Amino acid sequence: MGLKLYNTLTKAKEDFAPLDPARVRMYVCGPTVYDYAHIGNARPVIVFDVLYRLLRHLYGADRVTYVRNITDVDDKINARAVRDYPGVPPVEAIRELTESTYAQFQKDVADLGNLAPTVTPRATEHIAEMIAIIERLIAGGFAYAAEGHVLFHVPADADYGKLARRSLDDMIAGARVDVAPYKRDAMDFVLWKPSTPDEPGWESPWGRGRPGWHIECSAMAWKHLGETFDIHGGGIDLVFPHHENEIAQSCSAFHTPIMAKVWMHNGFLQVEGEKMSKSLGNFVTIRELLNDWPGEVLRFTMLRTHYRQPIDWTVRGMEESWRTLDDFFAIAADAEPSGLGAGVLEALEDDLNTPRAIAELHGLRQDPAALSASLQLLGFLGESAQSWASRRPAADVDAAAVDALITARLAARKAKDFAASDRIRDELAAMGVLLKDGKDPATGEPITTWEVKR
């Protein structure tokens, strides 16, 4: 049936076809790295990783270019660097800070089962490209320099507001924008701003300064994907102003009608029914969750909700995911993958309908090979069934003692002393051990396995 994706630009699900049939190009806005990443940061990473895997499956692994940037210059980073690296020159200080927070982020997302993107550019390594775009914008009459700043002149872009669907009048009416004296229009936004000596700064035609937030993505997408490309993704909160401004910058600089063909946005995440915020004390980092839960449990929980829907992140949801994955791992982890489930692929091609894909997975339980292949397409089954089973927190259970009791119970059962047998089972239950009786398929002899109750 072919891939269909919902496009924020048109508010419709569209058939997807790459601009260049030979390759697919995707850009996703990554995090601003100044501290541990939170679970909300994980959502776009996981969602677009599934899309990346799907595109690789459909178009070939070497024909998809996936760029996910990190923002490593920003006022929160600057402030944190001043605090943590006193006396270090500012550009080096933010580099040291983001070097460590970025390494942490990479580890977090790898543990969530995400493939590494093709390129993970940093803003600070693309200052030259940013300056080049800003110069083109000035030359084209879309931007102007004033008091060490360079500003994008919003009224110069007739298409401004197309993505977020806002008219300039609406924006001005509800505006709480900075009204700076050097701005020609209240909506104009900063491309470049001057830095004081203790702030990070780079030499530019407008003096030593640093970039505004939006220009970095225009620069990095241009450098690694070209003037136009296929898919641009990120959280729904980025639609305005970040993505709107990126479009304005790139389209104006390169005189193109589009920056990316398809704009995709994932929904927000709440924690236990409440907005996640540091003040509410429910701010959950990926690292904290990974201490208690396997990465695949977090990944599965994320994919149980369609990416455009809001998701309520709960412990109960993670528990349910873990149980389901236990089942899938037991069936499929050691199976040779083959014959991807058709229903799974169809669901994913329908705007990444992962909940439906998961429903299809349940239908594949009688087909371990297809279940395995399908789970792998979604980025699961990163370990053996045995290794997965051992991820349950080890209770204080003495395995040798348990085995001894089970042997005794088997003897009692053989002797038809069921009172004794049940007594031993109760004893084990009190220790938190759950028994499963069965028969050896070869000999027909009764055998008993056990696991820690949860």
Place this chain on the structure above:
RNA sequence: GGCCACGUGGCGGAGUGGUUACGCAGCGGAUUGCAAAUCCGCGUACGGGGGUUCGAUUCCCUCCGUGGCCUCCA
């Protein structure tokens, strides 16, 4: 105030103008010495009120509720 999402059975969560989503939990059955595990089966839900229609959970209007954006934010 402006703009925009969402509201589905006990819970999670798809989808659709008229036939079972699916999963978890629950219940019944098979199995078992009894259980557990497993297998089979069962629920008949779409926020309130109007309207369009032969028929709406699905389309339109409106009300209520929740959340988001408009300022840094995935």
